[in-house]
Amino acid sequence: MKKGSEEMKEFVSKLSEKEKQELLKLLEEALTPKVEEKKREIGKYEGKIFISEDFNEPNF
Secondary structure: OOOHHHHHHHHHHOOOHHHHHHHHHHHHHHHOOOOOOOOOOOOOOOOOOOOOOOOOOOOO
């Protein structure tokens, strides 16, 4: 019985150069961590937040 790595080597050895390059590209994409950037929304909280007029005044 063949091990998984041996089966993979055999499979890859049967591929054409173009197929090997495509496989390599797919593997690199799969192994690259995905970082999702959050888009900022201007005015997202407009009208939902209230700050009193005396916010910066001393409280003593």
